[in-house]
Amino acid sequence: MPTLDEVARLAGVSRATASRAINGGSRVSAKAAQAVAEAVQTLGYVPNPAARSLVTRRTDTVAMVVPESDERVFSDPFFARTMHVVTQVLAQRDLQILLLIAQPGDEMQRTLRYLRGGHVDGAIVVSHHRNDALADHLAAIGLPAAFIGRPLTGAEKVFYTDPDNIAGAREVTNILIERGCRRIGTITGPIDMSAGTDRAAGWRAALEAAGLATDAVVEGDFTEDGGEAACEILLRDHPDIDGLMVASDLMAAGALRALGRAGRRVPDDIAVVGYDDLGIAERTTPPLTTVKNPIGDMAREAVRLLLAQLDGTTTIPRRVVFAPELVRRTSA
Amino acid sequence: MPTLDEVARLAGVSRATASRAINGGSRVSAKAAQAVAEAVQTLGYVPNPAARSLVTRRTDTVAMVVPESDERVFSDPFFARTMHVVTQVLAQRDLQILLLIAQPGDEMQRTLRYLRGGHVDGAIVVSHHRNDALADHLAAIGLPAAFIGRPLTGAEKVFYTDPDNIAGAREVTNILIERGCRRIGTITGPIDMSAGTDRAAGWRAALEAAGLATDAVVEGDFTEDGGEAACEILLRDHPDIDGLMVASDLMAAGALRALGRAGRRVPDDIAVVGYDDLGIAERTTPPLTTVKNPIGDMAREAVRLLLAQLDGTTTIPRRVVFAPELVRRTSA
DNA sequence: CCCAGAAGTGGAAGCGCTCCCACCTCGTAC
DNA sequence: GTACGAGGTGGGAGCGCTTCCACTTCTGGG
Numbered sequence: 001m002p003t004l005d006e007v008a009r010l011a012g013v014s015r016a017t018a019s020r021a022i023n024g025g026s027r028v029s030a031k032a033a034q035a036v037a038e039a040v041q042t043l044g045y046v047p048n049p050a051a052r053s054l055v056t057r058r059t060d061t062v063a064m065v066v067p068e069s070d071e072r073v074f075s076d077p078f079f080a081r082t083m084h085v086v087t088q089v090l091a092q093r094d095l096q097i098l099l100l101i102a103q104p105g106d107e108m109q110r111t112l113r114y115l116r117g118g119h120v121d122g123a124i125v126v127s128h129h130r131n132d133a134l135a136d137h138l139a140a141i142g143l144p145a146a147f148i149g150r151p152l153t154g155a156e157k158v159f160y161t162d163p164d165n166i167a168g169a170r171e172v173t174n175i176l177i178e179r180g181c182r183r184i185g186t187i188t189g190p191i192d193m194s195a196g197t198d199r200a201a202g203w204r205a206a207l208e209a210a211g212l213a214t215d216a217v218v219e220g221d222f223t224e225d226g227g228e229a230a231c232e233i234l235l236r237d238h239p240d241i242d243g244l245m246v247a248s249d250l251m252a253a254g255a256l257r258a259l260g261r262a263g264r265r266v267p268d269d270i271a272v273v274g275y276d277d278l279g280i281a282e283r284t285t286p287p288l289t290t291v292k293n294p295i296g297d298m299a300r301e302a303v304r305l306l307l308a309q310l311d312g313t314t315t316i317p318r319r320v321v322f323a324p325e326l327v328r329r330t331s332a
Numbered sequence: 333m334p335t336l337d338e339v340a341r342l343a344g345v346s347r348a349t350a351s352r353a354i355n356g357g358s359r360v361s362a363k364a365a366q367a368v369a370e371a372v373q374t375l376g377y378v379p380n381p382a383a384r385s386l387v388t389r390r391t392d393t394v395a396m397v398v399p400e401s402d403e404r405v406f407s408d409p410f411f412a413r414t415m416h417v418v419t420q421v422l423a424q425r426d427l428q429i430l431l432l433i434a435q436p437g438d439e440m441q442r443t444l445r446y447l448r449g450g451h452v453d454g455a456i457v458v459s460h461h462r463n464d465a466l467a468d469h470l471a472a473i474g475l476p477a478a479f480i481g482r483p484l485t486g487a488e489k490v491f492y493t494d495p496d497n498i499a500g501a502r503e504v505t506n507i508l509i510e511r512g513c514r515r516i517g518t519i520t521g522p523i524d525m526s527a528g529t530d531r532a533a534g535w536r537a538a539l540e541a542a543g544l545a546t547d548a549v550v551e552g553d554f555t556e557d558g559g560e561a562a563c564e565i566l567l568r569d570h571p572d573i574d575g576l577m578v579a580s581d582l583m584a585a586g587a588l589r590a591l592g593r594a595g596r597r598v599p600d601d602i603a604v605v606g607y608d609d610l611g612i613a614e615r616t617t618p619p620l621t622t623v624k625n626p627i628g629d630m631a632r633e634a635v636r637l638l639l640a641q642l643d644g645t646t647t648i649p650r651r652v653v654f655a656p657e658l659v660r661r662t663s664a
Numbered sequence: 665c666c667c668a669g670a671a672g673t674g675g676a677a678g679c680g681c682t683c684c685c686a687c688c689t690c691g692t693a694c
Numbered sequence: 695g696t697a698c699g700a701g702g703t704g705g706g707a708g709c710g711c712t713t714c715c716a717c718t719t720c721t722g723g724g
Contacts, residue, residue: 051710080406
């Protein structure tokens with residue numbers, strides 16, 4: 001592997017000048033820049049990232065931290081969309097993105113050690129849970145970070161973007177109420193995530209405002225199979241439900257399967273609404289009425305929050321909340 | 333951030349001894365090791381990876397290269413399973429894994445530059461295509477690598493593991509033939525991938541051996557929607573088909589949708605077989621007869637091939653091929 | 665025609681770590 | 695009692711790069 005020294009020698013300049021020519025090139029004569037470029041070309045020179053980051057104290061790498069089983073990471077379209085946007089935005093800045101999937105347990109310890117170790121300049125955190133306490137840990141480490149979705153603990157110490165899940169859930173539940181449902185159940189997300197608790201809270205708020213009972217609740221896990229199982233429990237314990245708010249479209253797809261098997265017609269016997277609108281909502285039968293989760297915007301904004309920290313522009317935690325948007329289809 | 337110097341000073345030893353104590357600890361007295369451990373603890377010392385890898389010329393990081401759209405990466409269970417196994421095996425060796433999703437175009441150039449740059453010690457490549465020529469490129473760079481799935485070009489220069497797709501496709505097609513199908517079509521994978529060409533070749537071999545026509549072929553893209561679209565074309569151009577071999581279960585799921593919409597009963601009107609058996613095959617209606625793709629074994633073996641290179645054990649390319657295994661369900 | 669300042673350059677000091685090598689202490693075998 | 699080797703230890707070089715700073719060369723205005 002050729003080093004900067006060899007490039008400099010071949011170009012007939014000093015190592016310092018070669019370095020300047022390669023990075024940005026300010027304060028370098030056109031002639032020198034040209035010579036260096038040619039030397040780089042002929043030698044096939046690639047800067048040694050370790051040497052560089054040893055002195056710059058940057059790695060030009062950002063971690064995407066996902067404290068979640070890889071099974072879920074690779075099946076929920078939520079992650080695909082998030083990754084896509086984050087990758088695109090960071091690529092423009094020539095930042096490499098590093099996916100850290102950290103299941104609970106000592107995996108989490110490894111991940112934290114890795115983040116503390118200075119391998120990355122910052123982190124985007126997504127799908128975090130109460131127990132991982134990532135907001136607290138990252139704040140303690142002092143690593144620039146941006147959370148997608150409000151952390152349940154330590155939110156005041158970190159930057160984050162969040163959809164207004166409470167409002168979204170309330171509004172979509174109101175669709176059920178308005179169409180005449182009187183016995184409305186919900187399949188929530190995991191209650192150790194803000195998307196789980198907030199959407200349940202919105203559902204509850206809507207029912208209470210309408211004077212309806214709020215006891216038909218089952219916790220789901222944001223997977224399709226989980227939604228199916230939860231729906232079965234719901235049907236068993238509350239056979240009289242005529243409306244169902246599911247905290248994610250993926251779970252709703254599972255719930256539709258269970259409903260079909262139980263012989264309930266949607267939306268005639270029971271109206272169903274989901275949450276997210278990431279593609280599957282249009283493909284279920286019937287297509288789901290749902291709430292648009294502005295993942296693209298959230299991811300973009302999260303990256304912006306992170307970059308602001310990396311640039312040293314900001315240091316006091318900021319949050320950005322996105323308003324919900326209803327999408328009406330035929331399931332309710 | 334504390335440095336090794338400070339640790340050494342606090343422990344009352346030299347930097348050299350502290351370094352030895354931290355890495356492995358051979359040739360270090362118990363007393364010294366103890367003192368260093370305590371110093372590390374109280375200072376919260378974490379070694380600087382840049383400094384370390386500058387001298388060791390290792391990064392303890394391995395790239396998982398996926399030249400595929402993130403949309404597919406995050407929707408096909410194939411990747412989830414592969415990632416899972418690779419991560420697990422590498423974690424045991426304390427190797428960090430870095431996911432590089434490189435879409436075609438100049439993304440590919442960025443990825444190659446990154447791999448050439450010495451950011452990683454090796455690469456696992458999965459879902460590669462003819463045009464990316466990754467085998468040639470990686471062989472040229474000289475980076476230790478292992479491919480999951482035989483590369484269509486440059487296979488002789490690299491280590492890889494491969495399922496025997498030809499045999500698998502032939503055998504599963506024979507199921508169709510044995511059950512009496514006489515007009516058998518196929519939806520292939522992308523023909524710029526060995527899994528695409530080989531499975532098509534197996535299908536063709538089986539039909540030719542039985543003296544049946546081999547003209548009902550449509551190329552798919554290994555996605556569910558793609559399978560659905562391909563099936564529609566097939567039904568339009570060859571309405572008389574009574575058997576269908578689909579090169580992946582995900583595409584087969586899409587094909588089943590199209591068949592259902594066309595009013596064909598499976599397996600009575602048309603028998604269908606898939607490929608992969610990664611979970612979805614059991615969940616379609618009817619459940620798919622398919623071929624088991626030994627992804628876990630392949631991934632594990634690929635990692636083993638890579639580790640052998642990293643350890644300097646081997647340097648001449650080797651390949652490992654896995655025999656297919658039929659899984660009979662009700663779709664054929 | 666001279667001189668201030670801009671523009672370009674190279675020397676050299678590290679960044680934090682590993683590891684070679686020289687050394688120093690013992691215990692043990694003769 | 696001497697010699698030797700094993701077990702520990704520390705000094706110091708150097709990995710490849712960026713960047714500070716001092717220096718030289720230009721330029722243009724007075």
